[in-house]
Amino acid sequence: MGTAAVEGEDVDAQAGVGTRSTAPPAGREAGRRTVLRGLLPAAGAMLVAAAGALIAVGCFLGLFVRPTSDDWCAGWKARDLGVLGITSDFYRTQNGRVANAFLSGIVYGEGWVGTKILPTVIALTFTAGLVLLGRDFVRLLGGRPRPLALTACALVVQALVYFAGTRSYQVLLWAPATISHTVPSVVGVWALLLAVRTVRHPSAGVRAAGFASAFVIGFALGTLSEPFSLVSGLLAALVGLLCLPVARIGPARTWRPFTWCASWCAGLLCGLVVLYTSPGARWRRAQQPAKESLLSANELRGTFRDWLHMWEVVSGQWAYLGAAAVGVLLGLACGLHGAGAWGRRPVPRGVLVALLLLPVPVVVLGSFAVALGLRSGYGPSGWTYARTWTSYLVPMELALCGYGALLGAWGARWSARRGRVPGGRSQGRRSPRSPGGRSPVVLAAGAVAAGGLALASVAALVPDVQRLTTATVARSVAWDAQNARIRSQAARGAKDVGYRPLYIGALAEPFFTRNSERDWVAACMSKWYGVDRIHRG
Secondary structure, three states: OHHHHHHHHHHHHHHHHHHHHHHHHHHHHHHHHHHHHHHHHHHHHHHHHHHHHHHHHHHHHHHHOOOOOHHHHHHHHHHHHHHHHHHHHHHHHHOOOHHHHHHHHHHOOOOOHHHHHHHHHHHHHHHHHHHHHHHHHHHHOOOOOOHHHHHHHHHHHHHHHHHOOOOHHHHHHOHHHHHHHHHHHHHHHHHHHHHHHHHHOOOHHHHHHHHHHHHHHHHHHHOOOHHHHHHHHHHHHHHHHHOOOOOOOOOOOOOHHHHHHHHHHHHHHHHHHHHHOOHHHHHHHHOOOOOOOOOOHHHHHHHHHHHHHHHHHHHOOHHHHHHHHHHHHHHHHHHHHOOOHHHHOOOOHHHHHHHHHOHHHHHHHHHHHHHHHHHHHHHHHHHHOHHHHHHHHHHHHHHHHHHHHHHHHHHHHHHHHHOEOOOOOEOOOOOOOOHHHHHHHHHHHHHHHHHHHHHHHHHOOHHHHHHHHHHHHHHHHHHHHHHHHHHHHHHOOOOEEEEOOOOOOOOOOOOOOOOHHHOHHHHHHHHHHOOOEEEEO
């Protein structure tokens, strides 16, 4: 009995040891997943705080924006002619951009107040649109949207668009550039949301209104920004071809997506025709020296060189990769917190192919179209007008974010599969050295790396934002003092006042040319102050 008792105790002890050797790995794996689920919101919160702080600084700098270059012309025309008057003036004598003029009349209608609040309006509407667009993207792939991760993506992408380029002041703070090249991207995001709801709505009347809205918005954008019209038209044309119901490789089963894309393209085309045939556009083309056709071999080679120069500058900014990194966090967060939803909903192969391949020709060909248009309007140096690059940089950043989200979602699905046996039972009792035990560690390492890269990309923008802040605030102080002096002189009846140029953002100021007859900045400034002329003082 004693032997049996001892043997029984040994058996029990061995059983206890066996139980203890298998239970801790299960607890450790659950703990690792808990840590990962806590790590992702922490990374998202840090990115929201970091990127949001930079954007908040940009919006605050709007209060220190003072007129320069085109501001002077838009300011006096909006004041003296009104919204409809400046719209007519742009159509008849400037460039034919009637929607651009209409928005300028609204922004400058109350003097410089509109230019101060415009950056904040842009940031808020862009953030809301990107969050909603990201939510639809996550739901399209069967995931569960996470507001914090979506907000982090929206803010990081915006911070990169505003501050990662070479013309931050023009992209966010200078109203003529934001109206022409930043606002169209904001409108484009909301137009995508309208498209999604239009094609999915069961009511024929609502769909018809949505298609009509696509035409109207497209027409407005066609007379607002030529670069954005080219890029968005290319995107809509490719999506429309992929969504033809007769094309079995496409994701669409009805004509609704194609109809929306066709309406959009038709609106853009009509808007561009109105712009191109306007008296103002004809006058502007007449001022340019005679040159070869844009489709000639020499001009195409020149455009290709310009295109390479543009991408040399863009590829030299590694911070743009932060969009892909924050996308990885979005995919992990939505996949893990969605309890495997990304894996339960099958995604048609055609949809995946379209999502993966569509951004490539849009960004590549769209950027070439922008380079071609810049060379046509501004000559060989046109590619340096970096404020226009926003038209293809926004799609590029959104594509990088989407690719990152797909990668993160794949990682979440991979981890879920590793944690289960074929019969669906958890493998929590497996050794921590097994693939299933290592998957949370791998995902945690990936999340840390992605979060670190995204945070580093945002941190890389801080020096540029600091320089932008210093330049903007310092100029506002000097401008206010000079403005007070000029107004005082004009009030006393002076017709010739002195002005010291205050340069910012690589923009033109009075006396930018020695030919006074071509100094349109000085002419517009004189009309704003109600004097006959200004001299350097």
